[in-house]
Amino acid sequence: MENKKSVTIHDIAKELKIDSSTVSRALNNNPRVSAKTKKIVQDKAKEMHYQPNNLASNLRTQKSNTIGIIVPHITKYFFSTAISGIEEEAHKAGYNVIICQSKDSEELEAKNINTLISSRVDGILISPAIKTSKIDHIETAMKRNVPIFFFDRYIKGIETTKVITDDRTTSKELTLHLLEQGIQKLGVLAGDTKVSIYDNRVKGIYDAFKESGLNTESKLILQQIKLDVDDAHDAINNWVQNKVTFDAIFAMNDMAAIGAQIALQENGYKVPDDILVAGFSNEPIAKLVSPPITTVHQPAAEIGKLAAKKIINYIQESDTSILASETAVLKSELIIRASTEKKSTT
Amino acid sequence: MENKKSVTIHDIAKELKIDSSTVSRALNNNPRVSAKTKKIVQDKAKEMHYQPNNLASNLRTQKSNTIGIIVPHITKYFFSTAISGIEEEAHKAGYNVIICQSKDSEELEAKNINTLISSRVDGILISPAIKTSKIDHIETAMKRNVPIFFFDRYIKGIETTKVITDDRTTSKELTLHLLEQGIQKLGVLAGDTKVSIYDNRVKGIYDAFKESGLNTESKLILQQIKLDVDDAHDAINNWVQNKVTFDAIFAMNDMAAIGAQIALQENGYKVPDDILVAGFSNEPIAKLVSPPITTVHQPAAEIGKLAAKKIINYIQESDTSILASETAVLKSELIIRASTEKKSTT
DNA sequence: TTGAAAGCGCTAACAG
DNA sequence: CTGTTAGCGCTTTCAA
Numbered sequence: 001m002e003n004k005k006s007v008t009i010h011d012i013a014k015e016l017k018i019d020s021s022t023v024s025r026a027l028n029n030n031p032r033v034s035a036k037t038k039k040i041v042q043d044k045a046k047e048m049h050y051q052p053n054n055l056a057s058n059l060r061t062q063k064s065n066t067i068g069i070i071v072p073h074i075t076k077y078f079f080s081t082a083i084s085g086i087e088e089e090a091h092k093a094g095y096n097v098i099i100c101q102s103k104d105s106e107e108l109e110a111k112n113i114n115t116l117i118s119s120r121v122d123g124i125l126i127s128p129a130i131k132t133s134k135i136d137h138i139e140t141a142m143k144r145n146v147p148i149f150f151f152d153r154y155i156k157g158i159e160t161t162k163v164i165t166d167d168r169t170t171s172k173e174l175t176l177h178l179l180e181q182g183i184q185k186l187g188v189l190a191g192d193t194k195v196s197i198y199d200n201r202v203k204g205i206y207d208a209f210k211e212s213g214l215n216t217e218s219k220l221i222l223q224q225i226k227l228d229v230d231d232a233h234d235a236i237n238n239w240v241q242n243k244v245t246f247d248a249i250f251a252m253n254d255m256a257a258i259g260a261q262i263a264l265q266e267n268g269y270k271v272p273d274d275i276l277v278a279g280f281s282n283e284p285i286a287k288l289v290s291p292p293i294t295t296v297h298q299p300a301a302e303i304g305k306l307a308a309k310k311i312i313n314y315i316q317e318s319d320t321s322i323l324a325s326e327t328a329v330l331k332s333e334l335i336i337r338a339s340t341e342k343k344s345t346t
Numbered sequence: 347m348e349n350k351k352s353v354t355i356h357d358i359a360k361e362l363k364i365d366s367s368t369v370s371r372a373l374n375n376n377p378r379v380s381a382k383t384k385k386i387v388q389d390k391a392k393e394m395h396y397q398p399n400n401l402a403s404n405l406r407t408q409k410s411n412t413i414g415i416i417v418p419h420i421t422k423y424f425f426s427t428a429i430s431g432i433e434e435e436a437h438k439a440g441y442n443v444i445i446c447q448s449k450d451s452e453e454l455e456a457k458n459i460n461t462l463i464s465s466r467v468d469g470i471l472i473s474p475a476i477k478t479s480k481i482d483h484i485e486t487a488m489k490r491n492v493p494i495f496f497f498d499r500y501i502k503g504i505e506t507t508k509v510i511t512d513d514r515t516t517s518k519e520l521t522l523h524l525l526e527q528g529i530q531k532l533g534v535l536a537g538d539t540k541v542s543i544y545d546n547r548v549k550g551i552y553d554a555f556k557e558s559g560l561n562t563e564s565k566l567i568l569q570q571i572k573l574d575v576d577d578a579h580d581a582i583n584n585w586v587q588n589k590v591t592f593d594a595i596f597a598m599n600d601m602a603a604i605g606a607q608i609a610l611q612e613n614g615y616k617v618p619d620d621i622l623v624a625g626f627s628n629e630p631i632a633k634l635v636s637p638p639i640t641t642v643h644q645p646a647a648e649i650g651k652l653a654a655k656k657i658i659n660y661i662q663e664s665d666t667s668i669l670a671s672e673t674a675v676l677k678s679e680l681i682i683r684a685s686t687e688k689k690s691t692t
Numbered sequence: 693t694t695g696a697a698a699g700c701g702c703t704a705a706c707a708g
Numbered sequence: 709c710t711g712t713t714a715g716c717g718c719t720t721t722c723a724a
Contacts, residue, residue, distance in 0.1 A: 354700095354701055354702085355701070367702095367703075367704080370704090371703090374703085398701090399700090399702070401700085401701075401702090402701030402702040402703090403703070405701085406701080406704085407702085407703070407704095
């Protein structure tokens with residue numbers, strides 16, 4: 001193991017008895033170098049197993065060719081899929097990605113942003129933490145001229161580019177679908193409405209009720225929970241024990257919908273015959289449980305790709321352009337499955 | 347937006363009329379600087395919103411404080427959980443992580459390694475692609491003195507540290523459990539046995555048969571498939587159509603197990619009464635389908651954490667130590683659920 | 693088309 | 709305890 005030092009452009013310049021700047025130009029395909037020397041240099045580089053030192057060139061050029069990603073939880077299918085999309089697009093454009101988890105904590109999120117700034121990322125794509133109420137850390141980044149774009153979730157009142165889905169519309173569609181099945185009372189397991197996406201989904205529900213001329217007072221019961229299997233399970237058990245009546249559940253993500261469905265089945269209810277169940281996000285699991293659960297497909301990979309494209313575009317043209325604040329809305333899609341189709345309706 | 351240039355240690359040195367090297371030392375808590383100036387400098391730094399430029403210090407110190415991760419698919423629950431573990435441990439130690447997906451492709455994997463080397467990561471944690479048969483790209487990294495450790499999957503014949511689970515043992519346990527239920531013929535949906543983990547799981551099955559004195563010729567049927575829901579579904583349908591007999595399925599991951607279970611149910615078989623079904627990996631979904639599926643819990647987060655700890659340790663002490671090649675084996679755990687417990691047995 | 697020289701922001705000898 | 713100085717590997721004027 002004696003390859004202590006890695007080979008630099010100076011090493012290959014020395015070998016070729018030319019200047020390192022020429023080597024640099026040749027390697028970067030600069031037109032101001034003859035095709036001949038270009039070839040010689042490139043061959044030599046390969047022969048010597050030259051591997052450019054990004055650290056150095058990044059320092060020199062003041063750009064890291066890296067974009068930072070901050071998500072609440074990398075293990076959630078939606079986010080890992082979105083990240084996958086970002087990564088693909090970034091690599092295509094010659095960018096690396098650094099990924100951070102906020103664990104839905106404001107402090108961690110602020111810390112992550114500082115780390116990313118220190119690493120001199122060229123831009124940040126963030127889906128903010130639930131608890132994010134302060135926005136200082138985000139504005140810090142913007143003040144430093146590192147662009148920070150939102151994807152999926154966003155914070156109201158911050159002027160920047162967002163890539164989101166039309167949750168509100170599709171939530172309304174889903175609610176209308178449930179109402180059309182002739183339900184009497186809808187139980188909603190909602191997420192924290194301080195988070196943009198849950199807020200929009202709730203608004204979509206109200207839109208549907210309004211459009212149908214129905215009274216939300218008597219026909220709707222809504223509870224905010226932590227949207228996971230266990231909490232949804234508990235919430236439903238509570239409702240059942242307290243004799244709360246309802247004949248449909250709209251849970252704002254699929255894991256909660258599954259938890260709800262299992263709780264209902266444990267309590268002897270049949271889905272969909274007695275009670276309908278719907279979720280949101282179209283996790284792979286939603287179609288594998290029994291009955292398969294009606295949900296909303298969100299184009300996670302596309303969101304990631306588009307967000308990546310937008311920020312890379314912005315980075316590469318930012319010398320001239322004004323700070324663009326733009327909202328791209330991707331369509332999500334209602335997927336109706338057995339959990340919301342009463343047999344009588346079939 | 348006029349904060350064009352970010353503040354450097356020279357800026358704060360100028361303000362304080364001291365030398366930038368003193369500032370550097372103060373910021374790094376170097377003992378060779380008085381507590382007084384340390385405080386002055388740190389206050390000033392905060393006041394000026396100084397944010398260190400890692401690019402520069404990394405170039406200078408020849409370390410990036412970054413570790414690279416390569417996994418086949420970031421969207422698989424096992425890997426995203428492992429990554430989450432790596433990330434946590436890395437951040438704790440002041441390291442960033444750069445994540446790459448190989449998409450199970452050898453070319454992409456090689457490319458990823460080059461990218462990571464160019465980014466001068468201090469070390470690489472990899473779970474290699476299925477198709478990886480050539481090992482040049484991995485040896486390239488090692489030759490360059492960037493440590494590259496395996497986690498979960500590994501490539502035989504490469505001497506380096508691995509963090510893996512005792513798949514073989516637990517696979518044997520699982521098989522014994524199935525045999526104890528009095529089954530006549532076990533159908534195995536295996537992954538590509540060129541991949542270490544699947545190879546080990548198959549070996550565990552044979553271990554169990556041997557220990558039970560059973561004949562694998564007549565009591566075992568094994569097919570290699572792509573381990574996902576659809577392929578497993580198809581495979582089972584094929585077996586059923588071709589009148590292959592079996593009364594238990596051992597699929598080498600949970601998604602395949604679920605696909606198999608659904609196919610069986612569609613064909614009118616009852617699980618577990620007619621046929622037992624078991625999976626592997628303990629994805630969250632496995633306990634949510636009906637019946638819940640027996641599986642093997644692998645400590646993904648712990649694998650990630652341990653791998654991170656080991657490589658960071660190695661990086662920080664590598665000046666003195668010889669290349670250590672060590673294999674850490676974490677225990678996985680058999681989780682028995684309804685899908686393999688015949689009612690008569692209960 | 694090529695070379696010389698300066699410098700990105702930071703750290704680390706070495707002096708004092 | 710603090711300052712001086714040099715240099716990490718690369719890019720980029722400016723001159724030739």
